Amino acid sequence: MGTGELVGSTPAGSAPVSEVVGLDVEFKIRGGLLGKGGTLRAVRDVGFEIGERETLGLVGESGSGKSTTGRAMLRLVEPTRGIVRLDGEDVTALKGQELRAARRRMQMVFQDPYSSLDPSMVIAESIAEPLDTHDSLSRAERQKRVEDLLDHVGLSKRYAQRYPYEFSGGQRQRLAIARAIALNPRLLVCDEAVSALDVSTQNQILNLLEDLQEEFGLSYLFIAHDLAVVRHIAHRVAVMYLGEIVETGPTDRLFDKPAHPYTEALLSAVPVPNPRRQRTRERIILSGEVPDAANPPPGCAFHTRCPHVMEICRSVAPPSVEAPGGGTVRCHLHTS
Amino acid sequence: MTAPGIREADTASLDAREAISTPEQSARARFLRRFKRQVPALIALGYLVLVVLSALCAPLLATHDPLQQNLAGVLQPPGGGHVLGTDDLGRDVFSRALYAGRISLVAAAQAVAVAVLLGVIPGLVAGYAGRRVDAVIMRVTDALMSFPPLILAIAFVGVLGPSLTNAMFVIGVIFAPRFVRLVRGTVLSIREESFIEASRSIGTPTPRVIWRHVLPNALSPLIVQISLTAAMAMLAEASLSFLGLGVQPPDASWGSMIERGFRYTAAAPWLTIFPGLLIALTVLAFNLLGDGLRDSLGREIRRGS
Amino acid sequence: MTEPLLVVDGLEVQFATEDGWVTVLDKVSFSVERGETVGLVGESGSGKTVTSLSILGLLPRESSRVTAGSIRLDGVELVGMPKHKLELLRGDEISMIFQEPMTSLDPAFRVGDQIAEVVRRHRGCSRRQAWARAVEVLTTVGIPHAETRARSYPHEFSGGMRQRVMIAMALSCEPKVIIADEPTTALDVTIQAQVLDLLRAMRDEFGTAVVFVTHDLGVVADICDRAVVMYAGQVVEQAQIDDLYDRPRHPYTEALLSAMPQLTARSGRLATIPGATPPAGSMPTGCRFHPRCAHVVDECREGDRDGRVAARTLDGGGLSRCLRVGDLVLKGSA
Numbered sequence: 016m017g018t019g020e021l022v023g024s025t026p027a028g029s030a031p032v033s034e035v036v037g038l039d040v041e042f043k044i045r046g047g048l049l050g051k052g053g054t055l056r057a058v059r060d061v062g063f064e065i066g067e068r069e070t071l072g073l074v075g076e077s078g079s080g081k082s083t084t085g086r087a088m089l090r091l092v093e094p095t096r097g098i099v100r101l102d103g104e105d106v107t108a109l110k111g112q113e114l115r116a117a118r119r120r121m122q123m124v125f126q127d128p129y130s131s132l133d134p135s136m137v138i139a140e141s142i143a144e145p146l147d148t149h150d151s152l153s154r155a156e157r158q159k160r161v162e163d164l165l166d167h168v169g170l171s172k173r174y175a176q177r178y179p180y181e182f183s184g185g186q187r188q189r190l191a192i193a194r195a196i197a198l199n200p201r202l203l204v205c206d207e208a209v210s211a212l213d214v215s216t217q218n219q220i221l222n223l224l225e226d227l228q229e230e231f232g233l234s235y236l237f238i239a240h241d242l243a244v245v246r247h248i249a250h251r252v253a254v255m256y257l258g259e260i261v262e263t264g265p266t267d268r269l270f271d272k273p274a275h276p277y278t279e280a281l282l283s284a285v286p287v288p289n290p291r292r293q294r295t296r297e298r299i300i301l302s303g304e305v306p307d308a309a310n311p312p313p314g315c316a317f318h319t320r321c322p323h324v325m326e327i328c329r330s331v332a333p334p335s336v337e338a339p340g341g342g343t344v345r346c347h348l349h350t351s
Numbered sequence: 352m353t354a355p356g357i358r359e360a361d362t363a364s365l366d367a368r369e370a371i372s373t374p375e376q377s378a379r380a381r382f383l384r385r386f387k388r389q390v391p392a393l394i395a396l397g398y399l400v401l402v403v404l405s406a407l408c409a410p411l412l413a414t415h416d417p418l419q420q421n422l423a424g425v426l427q428p429p430g431g432g433h434v435l436g437t438d439d440l441g442r443d444v445f446s447r448a449l450y451a452g453r454i455s456l457v458a459a460a461q462a463v464a465v466a467v468l469l470g471v472i473p474g475l476v477a478g479y480a481g482r483r484v485d486a487v488i489m490r491v492t493d494a495l496m497s498f499p500p501l502i503l504a505i506a507f508v509g510v511l512g513p514s515l516t517n518a519m520f521v522i523g524v525i526f527a528p529r530f531v532r533l534v535r536g537t538v539l540s541i542r543e544e545s546f547i548e549a550s551r552s553i554g555t556p557t558p559r560v561i562w563r564h565v566l567p568n569a570l571s572p573l574i575v576q577i578s579l580t581a582a583m584a585m586l587a588e589a590s591l592s593f594l595g596l597g598v599q600p601p602d603a604s605w606g607s608m609i610e611r612g613f614r615y616t617a618a619a620p621w622l623t624i625f626p627g628l629l630i631a632l633t634v635l636a637f638n639l640l641g642d643g644l645r646d647s648l649g650r651e652i653r654r655g656s
Numbered sequence: 657m658t659e660p661l662l663v664v665d666g667l668e669v670q671f672a673t674e675d676g677w678v679t680v681l682d683k684v685s686f687s688v689e690r691g692e693t694v695g696l697v698g699e700s701g702s703g704k705t706v707t708s709l710s711i712l713g714l715l716p717r718e719s720s721r722v723t724a725g726s727i728r729l730d731g732v733e734l735v736g737m738p739k740h741k742l743e744l745l746r747g748d749e750i751s752m753i754f755q756e757p758m759t760s761l762d763p764a765f766r767v768g769d770q771i772a773e774v775v776r777r778h779r780g781c782s783r784r785q786a787w788a789r790a791v792e793v794l795t796t797v798g799i800p801h802a803e804t805r806a807r808s809y810p811h812e813f814s815g816g817m818r819q820r821v822m823i824a825m826a827l828s829c830e831p832k833v834i835i836a837d838e839p840t841t842a843l844d845v846t847i848q849a850q851v852l853d854l855l856r857a858m859r860d861e862f863g864t865a866v867v868f869v870t871h872d873l874g875v876v877a878d879i880c881d882r883a884v885v886m887y888a889g890q891v892v893e894q895a896q897i898d899d900l901y902d903r904p905r906h907p908y909t910e911a912l913l914s915a916m917p918q919l920t921a922r923s924g925r926l927a928t929i930p931g932a933t934p935p936a937g938s939m940p941t942g943c944r945f946h947p948r949c950a951h952v953v954d955e956c957r958e959g960d961r962d963g964r965v966a967a968r969t970l971d972g973g974g975l976s977r978c979l980r981v982g983d984l985v986l987k988g989s990a
Contacts, residue, residue: 076844124484131545135567145553213699215929243917284849286874289989290897307685
């Protein structure tokens, strides 16, 4: 497997805001009473970069390691190996006070708006928490900032003294975003940030994220399993399977001409909201399920379900090569 | 239907107005509204307020000096000059019960305070720190809980010397593991909530996370447990005093009054009945209050249907 | 003409809240023919789940009540049926598949025993026969090595496999109707595709009617013959699938369709539906969708019957609860 290579490229001219190189995350599995524990490689040799004002979509099914990748970037789980740079600084090397200071530049929006806000706090306190931790503002400044933030996410400042349970899912997600941008971060990791919402509310949040990106020059790592949403919001996409990135590329290329059989199958499995088109679409139904990450298959991790499996796939892991039309792909069909 | 920036904000506030259709100000308001419907708990609370007030105002309410002996008028039945009769030394039972209430209540409060102080912090630490610390704390807790409480109390008081303060300290220590377990359990579930991770991701230092997020959310079950523990502490005090290991004469608690009256059960049943009734009612009241609080405090995370 | 297999007629359901009884379903009517798959579509708060639970008589008895209407399965009235009779029906003539199979399977029993138990209760056959039936249905739903796997416990299955077990259990007594409440929402797309395929195959093989409760218009397009669109406790539109997507007849359906992000091409700015579903108990008068509707006119605020808008039957068997259904031409999915 060797060192992780950088995949994909950022829009011309600008240095990447964030770079991930050769990221590995391993978890110890505790054995039963007699069984011995082992190691689970949740993230394997992952690398990518995200440019200024760029959204990188990170897609994959449950257990693919996409969420762990996002958490490892923010040091919410400890990376086992690899480098995560933010504006050129390696965050994996930071400790204590330095790490705390770096956190203001990278923030996260969580999936479940019902549990990401402390139910015992009024929302003004929740939004101000990052300010309390990092800045020492006067009471008036602090209040002003909270009101500004509420305004930015489209909520009235009249609600500042309310409790989270009084808000709908979409509103809570707005609050979570307000809190995440409170410190003017460079990078926002959105972990399934709209998957718990109804479609109309989901779109309000996606539009809001796009507006904020424009306004504050934010970079997003947008982790999601909903491919239609990713197609809409991401500039580039990385597809993960069993802890590895199997394909990256500009969004249009990846959706229109997927290079990896897994990407192709994933796209064909999404039902389109049009019965006539859905009936005539060619669908690839993958057999079997995602293998156990603690015990991944040898060779290409996808070979157990791949419709194009060849002899070499069972024993040799494919390297990451350039994909036709841009980006990278990790598949023997492209290595010949 | 595409909404430009300004429209977006409009729709959002419309959103909010509709979600906030019920005019509730805070969690406190919701709690009060629910608690008002818990009739048994309200009666219990009323009774407890009455008991506390009468204990506080004992000097004003007492009809006699509780320590004043009158060997000429021992074991007088209720009525006449003494509302609840007199004891074997001719002391007024009503006045003694008022003063004894002070001692019983303070004793219960003391035990609860000790239990909370000794229980909450280890509970928080066990729930939030790693697996090893948790294991150590929980083994100690299990060990403490495996002793029969009363026997342990008797042994301790035997060593420390019989006094009410000692007795209640011991009772507090014995009840502490319940708080450790309760707090640990609550914390274990709270730390899985993503608002904890959200706070960590901001860079909030751990003690502050515990203080601002974990503790407030663990408070509801804690309050309930305090009420229930008060009831148990009161019973424990009565038991120890009945065995002569608690309050020392001439002071009296409700428990020690029963102990003293026990010898005259046949001749003067009022000596045991009245303090016994007070203990039973107060314990019941603490339990009912605890149940009512539990039903009205529930942490609320509302979702759509 | 005989009555359809399942008829829900004017169903009105109330929930107990702290402010008294609140109506959550307002005269919900639809029907399902034999072998037909009907999508019950709506966002959260639309009443789709309440509808499906009331068909099965699974609403909590203390805090909810059916105040009007009728639910008939093959001509038999289900509303007001005594509990023990309903229990005989559930799992036999009508069964349910839930979103989270883990919570509907008992973790303490082997899956084979759980299925056999259902079979024994309704068929009164021997243990051996019931077990054989359990293995048979597990094989039908595509569980490999069903004889061995029947001896496994629910936690030993993956999410997709557990949902197959649930489907096997639902099918075990060859019910006339299956109510599937978001059965694929918790699954990954590749697994969802497998499960949808399985449901389709089961329908074709056994002619089971399916009520498919979902918020996902893609899934509806994939598996349903007809759809019932719900909003704020009412049915707002009913139509054959192709008609619904080609030419929706209610502005809410139009708004939902236009809000779906497309997989095939990047849209400009995403369409949104302003506002949110109103909470039960404070419904707007007139058309319930009027505060959010792009085509609202004054009459919509009044309604045309008891402060509501009556449902209109359309040519071709569809139904719409829109005053302007005659003059509006709405946009379908591209």
